Amino acid sequence: MLSRILIASAALGLATLPAASQSLPEAARGWTVTLGGTVTAVPLWMGSSRLGPMILPRLSLRAPGAPERFSSFDDGIAPAIVDLGWLRVGPNLTLMGARRARDDARLTGLANVGFTIEAGAFAELFPVEWLRLRAAVRHGIGGHAALVGNAGADIIWRPAPRWTISAGPRSFFGSDRYASTYFSVSAPESIASGLAAFQARGGLMKYGAVAQVAYRFDAGWTVTGFAAYDRLAGSAAAAPLVTQRGNVNQFTVGTSVTYSFTLGQ
Template sequence: MKHFDEAALDPAARAQQTLLTAFLAAFGAILAIPQSASAQTAFTLPAPPFDVPMLPSPSGNWTVMVGIGGEYTPDFVGSKNGKLMPIPIFSIRRAGSVDQFRGPRDSASIALFDVGNFRAGPAFKYVGSRRSDKYAELTGLGDVKAAYELGGFVEYFPVDWLRLRSELRQGMGGNTGTVADVSADVIVPLIQRLTISAGPRFTWKSTKATAPYFGVDAVQSVASGLPMYDARGGAHSVGFGGQISYRINPQWEVHAYVEYEKLLGDAADSPLVKLRGSSNQTTIGLGASYSFDFRIR
């Protein structure tokens, strides 16, 4: 990362600082919202034309959580430099079910099955494109298109203070591989409405999910100056994350978090990472979310 005196002369760094200042101002404004607000049923949707076999009927009341966060995250996976970017927040659960914990690494998801301490349903994650003209380290490596990873999640609370979650997703677009995320979080309420959490993370990726970002073919080798490299799948990373969240009222919640990830296997051994980047990846973020109800007839 650049030193402070260099960043002061860099327009991109000044823009990042301005964006961060604006986000913090918005974050403070949210904290000032009166605490007397409560969730209300916002609207009613017509009944679906048919039910999907083997799945619970979608009819009834649902609670939606939407929000946005700001992250300081690596420029690209494997980079040693960082950038500030917005992150969307989205989840749906049955209204009246326990308002379960949500981690910053969770994909957008819908809990179609919500029974006791067990939840499961579809999950979606958007992976932004990687443009070689944006960063000098990627010169000659070509662009990687945006990817859309579709799959599902399961999570289980063996006790009130421990959440276990796993996601399995299949990529389309920039990568066509399979990704599996596993995490555990110890959840500790400090005072009413204020909660801290932390726990380990692990990610596995198939070859088709790894090669587009870490492989170097013959043409790319000549254009970039990096040695050829055949990146294959396997254990992708291990890490640890922590979060602090504050529920202002039944509708609004704010949180801050830090996530550390250590690249493993072929991702860590890629010449892009070894020669131009870093296997240590850290993300720092702030976020705010709003919950509301709707009904399906």
């Protein structure tokens, strides 16, 4: 529900920008805004073998005169404040759903983890037009309240003007606090859940790859289909919750719809 509210709020706020742009100074006009939403089937919790639905917003900005650049479904909200074409830097916001025992009996006896907003910054580099290198660092607000980061690359192929196909590797890192929140089992939790006590450590949490296919319509709309595979690593892979009640292999599939418009036009 909170994800839906965030999407609606972003859409409502940004929808007023074209009208408001009439009063913008000339230098502020020409920014291209892309907004939309993603519907995804994701693991119910990190390490789960079952999938559940999740709705996430998408938002990006492109500076006046900057070329249109590739974006991926897993970028989160990432408006570029610095946009040199070959280099983009800006804030990064992603959302992580709550983990609650009432949603899955396999979590019985473990502490709930609330809904998390991860806020931070990203940087991406295009050494050549067909390759994107990207990294981000964020801190959780709410649920896990820990430091996380991710890095990856995308090989981009445009077989026709309207089509964009991409694929590339991904990695995800978490601090000790992140690992402990999701994978440690305290002595009281061990008694309540039947899982062995376990102390998780931070580091590489998972690695894998993503692929997506996007089609752009004339009216500014783009539809994207995507899939991702991750394999848990380190403490995440060794955690009793995963080895006894989950799976180290994690899958994600979904689709997104975005709309782009230019301020001042």
